[in-house]
Amino acid sequence: MLKRKYLFPNVIELNYQAGRRLGVNVYLIDGGTEFALIDIGFEDTVEEIIDLIRGMDFNLAHCKMIIATHADADHIQGISRARELMKTKVASHPASVEPIETGDEILTYATIKAQGIEIPMPKCKIDLLLNEGDKLCIGKKELSVWHTPGHTPGQLSFKMGNLLFSGDNIYKDSCVGVIDAHHGSNIPDFIKSLKRIWADNSEFLLPSHGPVFRKDNKVIQQAIDRLTGYLSMADFGTCATNWPLLDEWEKDVLAGKMPDFSKK
Numbered sequence: 433m434l435k436r437k438y439l440f441p442n443v444i445e446l447n448y449q450a451g452r453r454l455g456v457n458v459y460l461i462d463g464g465t466e467f468a469l470i471d472i473g474f475e476d477t478v479e480e481i482i483d484l485i486r487g488m489d490f491n492l493a494h495c496k497m498i499i500a501t502h503a504d505a506d507h508i509q510g511i512s513r514a515r516e517l518m519k520t521k522v523a524s525h526p527a528s529v530e531p532i533e534t535g536d537e538i539l540t541y542a543t544i545k546a547q548g549i550e551i552p553m554p555k556c557k558i559d560l561l562l563n564e565g566d567k568l569c570i571g572k573k574e575l576s577v578w579h580t581p582g583h584t585p586g587q588l589s590f591k592m593g594n595l596l597f598s599g600d601n602i603y604k605d606s607c608v609g610v611i612d613a614h615h616g617s618n619i620p621d622f623i624k625s626l627k628r629i630w631a632d633n634s635e636f637l638l639p640s641h642g643p644v645f646r647k648d649n650k651v652i653q654q655a656i657d658r659l660t661g662y663l664s665m666a667d668f669g670t671c672a673t674n675w676p677l678l679d680e681w682e683k684d685v686l687a688g689k690m691p692d693f694s695k696k
């Protein structure tokens with residue numbers, strides 16, 4: 433039997449467990465009598481993850497569900513395969529159902545044509561819906577479901593005691609999950625989700641990428657400030673809500689005012 437490397441009581445993360453980078457963070461919530469997985473990652477690591485889970489002496493029949501934190505391919509490309517192999521249920525927010533059930537290549541980010549990224553996106557049936565405020569019982573552990581849209585419309589986070597499984601909302605270095613109109617990013621929603629995390633009393637954040645870390649509101653505030661700036665900048669195109677420079681320019685154009693190069 434493999435020694436279980438618990439990060440916190442009842443929480444194992446499969447990259448740390450494997451001692452190598454598998455991809456996205458895959459959390460196993462060990463509720464004693466049953467367990468659940470938060471995300472699964474790419475299809476080609478599913479079997480290794482299942483072997484690890486079996487190796488740690490978990491009974492696959494006790495897997496209550498695999499949760500899709502959101503519908504991006506790096507988190508859920510393997511979810512259909514895992515559902516089949518583990519004979520378990522798949523859960524997501526209602527806003528993630530369509531991209532996952534139809535295997536939508538654009539909404540799931542499986543295809544980024546301009547960069548030659550093209551991976552298959554197997555369709556997967558969603559068995560359970562998770563909504564804001566739901567309580568999820570995994571054996572003796574209880575998780576509160578948070579809907580935290582912004583990165584994508586269906587992004588979920590989960591609060592369990594002093595831990596927050598924070599998805600792609602914020603990473604240790606203050607970076608956030610990619611802002612891109614193609615998979616439904618929304619900057620005002622993102623800022624709200626970050627403010628909610630800022631105001632929360634959780635002690636540790638368990639993100640979907642990179643290291644688990646102690647919650648530091650300075651790091652979250654930096655992200656809030658950056659994203660607030662993006663609202664009025666052209667950098668993220670249609671995700672911005674206004675662009676003052678263009679408004680000023682339009683005023684000048686309408687007034688027949690030519691650029692004045694004499695002013696610095």
Ligand SMILES: [Zn+2]
Nearest residue numbers: 504600609640
């Ligand atoms: Zn991600």
